[in-house]
Amino acid sequence: MDxxxxxxxxxxxxxxxxxxxxxxxxxxxxxxxxxxxxxLTHIRxxxxxxxxxxxxxxxxxxxxxENVGALVSLIKSRV
Amino acid sequence: xxSLETExxxxxxxxxxxxxxxxxxxxxxxxQLGRTLQALAHYALDVNQLTKLAKxxxxxxxxxxxxxxxxxxxxxxxxNSTIDLIVPALVASALRHGIxxxxxxxxxxxxxxxxxxxxxxxxxxxxxxxxxxxxxxxxPLKLSLGDAEASxxxxxGALGYLQALRQGxxxxxxxxxxxxxxxxxxxxxFGSLDRALPGTLRNLIDHINSELAGLxxxxxxxxxxxxxxxxxxxxxxxxxxxxxxxxxxSFSDQLIPLYADHVARTVAAIRGKSRKVLILDxxxxxxxxxxxxxxxxxxxxxxxDARGEAHLAVQxxxxxxxxxxxxxxxxxxxxxxxxxxxxxxxxEMLLKLDHIAVFQANWNDKATNIxxxxxxxxxxxxxxxxxxxxxxxxGLVRKLLPQVAVPELPEEPAYYARTLAAAGYFExxxxxxxxxxxxxxxxxxxxxxxxxxxxxxxxxxxxxxxMTITFQPFDATGRARIVQLINKSNQYNLTTHRYTDPxxxxxxxxxxxxxxQVRLADMFGDNGMxxxxxxxxxxxxxxxxxxxxxxxxxLGRKVEHMVLREILEHARAAGVKKLAGTYKPTDRxxxxxxxxxxxxxxxxxxxxxxxxxxxxLVEGADIESAPMEVVSHGFFEENSIA
Numbered sequence: 001m002d003x004x005x006x007x008x009x010x011x012x013x014x015x016x017x018x019x020x021x022x023x024x025x026x027x028x029x030x031x032x033x034x035x036x037x038x039x040l041t042h043i044r045x046x047x048x049x050x051x052x053x054x055x056x057x058x059x060x061x062x063x064x065x066e067n068v069g070a071l072v073s074l075i076k077s078r079v
Numbered sequence: 080x081x082s083l084e085t086e087x088x089x090x091x092x093x094x095x096x097x098x099x100x101x102x103x104x105x106x107x108x109x110x111q112l113g114r115t116l117q118a119l120a121h122y123a124l125d126v127n128q129l130t131k132l133a134k135x136x137x138x139x140x141x142x143x144x145x146x147x148x149x150x151x152x153x154x155x156x157x158x159n160s161t162i163d164l165i166v167p168a169l170v171a172s173a174l175r176h177g178i179x180x181x182x183x184x185x186x187x188x189x190x191x192x193x194x195x196x197x198x199x200x201x202x203x204x205x206x207x208x209x210x211x212x213x214x215x216x217x218x219p220l221k222l223s224l225g226d227a228e229a230s231x232x233x234x235x236g237a238l239g240y241l242q243a244l245r246q247g248x249x250x251x252x253x254x255x256x257x258x259x260x261x262x263x264x265x266x267x268x269f270g271s272l273d274r275a276l277p278g279t280l281r282n283l284i285d286h287i288n289s290e291l292a293g294l295x296x297x298x299x300x301x302x303x304x305x306x307x308x309x310x311x312x313x314x315x316x317x318x319x320x321x322x323x324x325x326x327x328x329s330f331s332d333q334l335i336p337l338y339a340d341h342v343a344r345t346v347a348a349i350r351g352k353s354r355k356v357l358i359l360d361x362x363x364x365x366x367x368x369x370x371x372x373x374x375x376x377x378x379x380x381x382x383x384d385a386r387g388e389a390h391l392a393v394q395x396x397x398x399x400x401x402x403x404x405x406x407x408x409x410x411x412x413x414x415x416x417x418x419x420x421x422x423x424x425x426x427e428m429l430l431k432l433d434h435i436a437v438f439q440a441n442w443n444d445k446a447t448n449i450x451x452x453x454x455x456x457x458x459x460x461x462x463x464x465x466x467x468x469x470x471x472x473x474g475l476v477r478k479l480l481p482q483v484a485v486p487e488l489p490e491e492p493a494y495y496a497r498t499l500a501a502a503g504y505f506e507x508x509x510x511x512x513x514x515x516x517x518x519x520x521x522x523x524x525x526x527x528x529x530x531x532x533x534x535x536x537x538x539x540x541x542x543x544x545x546m547t548i549t550f551q552p553f554d555a556t557g558r559a560r561i562v563q564l565i566n567k568s569n570q571y572n573l574t575t576h577r578y579t580d581p582x583x584x585x586x587x588x589x590x591x592x593x594x595x596q597v598r599l600a601d602m603f604g605d606n607g608m609x610x611x612x613x614x615x616x617x618x619x620x621x622x623x624x625x626x627x628x629x630x631x632x633x634l635g636r637k638v639e640h641m642v643l644r645e646i647l648e649h650a651r652a653a654g655v656k657k658l659a660g661t662y663k664p665t666d667r668x669x670x671x672x673x674x675x676x677x678x679x680x681x682x683x684x685x686x687x688x689x690x691x692x693x694x695x696l697v698e699g700a701d702i703e704s705a706p707m708e709v710v711s712h713g714f715f716e717e718n719s720i721a
Contacts, residue, residue, distance in 0.1 A: 019131050019134060040161075040164065043164075044126065044164060048126075059321060059324060062325065
C-alpha cells in the first residue's frame with residue numbers, strides 16, 4: 001500500500017469518525033486543527049484505523065503521534 | 080472471535096450510503112422521526128455509526144422534537160470505567176428496541192458518591208433506571224489463597240458494597256437497579272486450580288456472581304449477565320489490558336455494539352417491549368426440504384442426519400420458547416392440508432398442531448399472513464418475530480412491515496437456532512408463573528371463539544363459560560405479573576401509565592391508594608391475572624382512576640362491568656362520592672375510546688389532544704352484572720380514606 005492509498009483511506013476514516021465531510025487529511029494535520037478531536041475521539045480514531053488497516057499500535061506509539069504525517073509513517077511500517 | 084455475536088449477524092449489514100441516510104433525517108417532521116430513527120438502528124452498526132446516530136438523537140432532542148411512538152426511558156449509568164464511547168452506543172441501540180433512551184452520565188468513577196448522596200447528579204435527575212456498569216476492578220477484592228473464611232468475608236464485603244449502592248438509589252430516587260455480573264480476568268494464578276481454591280480472583284468472582292444473581296431475583300432488581308456475554312465471546316476477547324491502561328475501557332471497543340444491544344434489550348424488557356410471538360416458516364426452516372415437492376417421506380427432520388438435526392434444533396428452541404410463554408404461529412406458502420401433514424403424521428416432528436396458535440398456510444404474501452396472525456392474536460406487529468430461511472421473504476416482510484423483527488439467517492441451518500437465540504428478541508427481566516400458561520391461553524381463546532359460534536347468543540355463551548372472577552388488592556405475590564401487565568398492555572389500557580416494580584410496591588403499601596388485581600377462570604382453565612386497576616384519591620371524596628387495563632384475551636366477557644361493580648363497592652365503603660376517569664389516546668388504545676361511555680360515565684371535558692375526562696357518581700350507580708361467580712378477598716376497608 002503506497003502513501004496515496006493510505007491518505008485516501010484515512011480521509012474516509014476521518015470523515016466517518018468526525019462526522020464531517022470536508023476534512024482535508026494532510027501530513028501537518030493534528031488535533032488542534034479539528035473540532036472535536038479530543039482525547040476520547042482520538043482513541044476512537046486510533047481504534048478505527050487499527051481495525052481498517054488490520055494493525056495494532058503500542059501504547060507508546062499512540063502517545064507519540066504528533067500529526068497525520070507521523071501516523072502515516074507508522075501505518076506504512078506495518079502494512 | 081465469534082462473529083455471530085461480535086458482529087450482530089442477526090441484523091442486516093448497514094447499507095453503503097448509511098451516512099447519507101443519516102443526514103437525510105434532519106429534515107423530517109415529528110410524525111416520522113421516531114420510526115425513522117428506529118429503522119436506521121435496525122442494522123449491525125459499528126461504534127462510529129452508532130455515535131453518529133446518537134448525535135442525531137441528541138440534536139433532535141435539543142430541538143424539542145418528539146420521538147413518538149418510541150417509549151421514553153431515562154437511564155443513569157454508574158461506572159468505574161470510561162463509558163464515553165458506550166453512552167452514544169446505548170442511545171442508538173435503544174432505538175432498535177423501540178426505546179427513546181436518555182442517559183444520565185455522572186463524572187468518571189463517582190459510583191458510591193452518586194448512589195449515596197441524596198442530591199447527587201443521578202439522584203436529582205430521578206432516572207427510571209440505574210445501571211451499575213461496574214467491572215471487577217470496582218470491587219474490594221483481596222486474595223486470600225486457600226483461606227475459606229477470609230474468602231467468604233471478601234465475598235460478603237463485595238456484596239455488602241453493592242447492596243449499599245442499591246440502598247442509596249432506593250432511598251434517594253427509587254429507580255430500578257440493574258446490576259451486572261462480573262467478568263473474571265483472564266490471567267490465572269495457579270491454572271485450573273483457580274476455580275476450585277477459595278480466595279483466588281476467579282473463585283471470589285464466581286461466588287460474587289452467584290450470590291448477586293440470587294439477591295437480584297429476591298429483591299426484584301434486574302441482572303445484566305455481562306459475565307454470560309463475555310463467556311459467549313470469550314473473556315480474552317472481552318478484556319483488553321491495553322485499552323484499560325490507555326483509557327480505562329473495561330472491555331474491548333469491538334464489543335461495544337454487542338454490549339449496548341444487551342443493555343437496550345434489558346431496558347426494553349423492563350418497559351414490557353420484548354416480543355411475544357414467533358412466526359415460523361416451514362419449508363427449509365422447520366424441516367429440511369419442500370413438503371409440496373418432496374412429500375412426507377422426502378422432507379428431512381431425522382435424528383442422526385446432520386441436516387435433519389439442524390431443523391429439529393429450531394423446533395426444540397421453538398418448543399422451549401413456547402414453554403416460557405412465547406406464542407408460536409406458522410406462515411407458509413403451501414396448500415393448508417399439505418402443510419399440516421408433517422405435524423399430524425411425521426413421527427419425528429417435535430412440533431405438533433397443538434403448539435401452534437395460528438396456522439397460516441396459503442398462497443398470500445407473507446406480510447398479509449403476518450398481519451392476519453397479529454389480528455387473530457390481538458397483538459401488535461411489534462410483538463412479532465418472523466423466522467424464514469428465504470432472504471426474499473425476509474426482505475419483503477422487513478420492507479412492508481418494519482415493526483416485525485426478522486433475523487438474518489446464515490447459509491448453514493445448524494446455526495439457525497443459535498442466531499434466533501442470539502438476537503434476544505424475547506429478553507425477560509422477570510418470570511411470572513402466568514408466563515408458563517400464556518401460550519396456551521391464546522389457543523384456548525381460539526376454542527372459545529369456536530364455542531361462541533355454536534351457542535349463539537352472547538349471554539348464553541358467557542353463562543356457558545362457567546366463569547369465576549377473583550378480586551384482590553395488590554400484593555407481593557402478584558407484583559411481578561402486575562408490573563408485567565402495566566408495562567405490556569397497550570390496547571385495553573385507558574391511560575398507558577407505565578410503572579416499575581418499586582413504583583407498584585409503593586402503591587401496594589400506600590393505604591390511601593385503592594388497587595385491584597383481577598383473575599378470571601373458566602371452563603377451559605385459569606386465565607390468570609387479566610386486569611389491573613389503580614385509584615388514587617384526588618379531590619376530597621373523589622377517586623381518580625389512574626390505571627385501568629385489561630388483557631385482550633378476555634375481551635367481550637363483561638369483565639369491565641364486574642370490575643367497575645367491585646370498584647364501586649369499595650368506593651362506597653370508603654365514603655367516596657365520585658369516580659373520575661381519564662382516557663389518554665395512544666396509537667394503540669382506540670379500542671377503549673368509549674370504555675367510560677359504555678359503563679355509564681358522563682364526559683366532563685375533552686382536550687384538544689384527544690384526552691377525555693369522565694365522571695361517575697357512586698351514589699345510585701347501577702352497573703349491569705354478568706354471569707360469573709365473584710370472589711373478593713384481602714381487602715382492609717378501614718384503611719381506605721377518601
